[in-house]
Amino acid sequence: xxxxxxxxxxxxxxxEVPVGAVVVLEDKIIGKGFNQSIRKNDPxxxxxxQAIKEAAIFLNNYRLTGAKIYSTLEPCLMCSGALVHARIxxxxxxxxxxxxxxxxxxxxxxxxxxxxNHKISFQGGLLAKESSLLLKNFFSDKRN
Numbered sequence: 001x002x003x004x005x006x007x008x009x010x011x012x013x014x015x016e017v018p019v020g021a022v023v024v025l026e027d028k029i030i031g032k033g034f035n036q037s038i039r040k041n042d043p044x045x046x047x048x049x050q051a052i053k054e055a056a057i058f059l060n061n062y063r064l065t066g067a068k069i070y071s072t073l074e075p076c077l078m079c080s081g082a083l084v085h086a087r088i089x090x091x092x093x094x095x096x097x098x099x100x101x102x103x104x105x106x107x108x109x110x111x112x113x114x115x116x117n118h119k120i121s122f123q124g125g126l127l128a129k130e131s132s133l134l135l136k137n138f139f140s141d142k143r144n
Contacts, residue, residue: 001070001094001127007034007047008072008134014039018134021047021071023055023064023088030067031055047071048079052086063087072131074101074124080110084118091122094131 007020011034023031033050037043048071056062068090069083074097083091091103091111102110103122111120 001092003029004070004072005127005130007032011035012138018138019047019071019073021051021069023051023067023069025067030058044078046076046079048075049082052082068092073097073135074103074105076100077102077107083120084116087118088120091120092126093124094126094128095135096124
């Protein structure tokens with residue numbers, strides 16, 4: 001998660017919402033990403049999507065079976081769907097996102113829904129204080 005936090009700080013340098021993510025397989029980081037939607041003019045350029053793409057290229061496979069993803073923020077609907085399609089085994093996230101997070105905060109625990117064809121285990125709260133502070137400061141600065 002510390003590596004994901006470093007990536008979130010990288011997003012800050014570009015004026016992006018500070019979210020970072022890493023994909024790990026067998027204790028090795030195989031994909032990294034940070035939010036780049038504004039910079040790339042791409043609404044899908046979330047940290048998790050960037051990390052998944054990099055990991056898939058690294059493995060030369062769109063299935064990331066056995067992999068875990070660490071994200072500094074609870075994933076949104078789009079990113080959660082990508083995690084399912086990539087067959088990620090586990091998501092570990094820092095801060096909960098009461099506005100658009102769908103792992104625990106909204107969508108009635110979406111990943112546990114019967115219609116989801118791949119189940120992903122999850123846990124939230126790892127280094128939540130650090131991630132939350134980064135996000136709060138970012139949005140506070142934006143408002144001022």
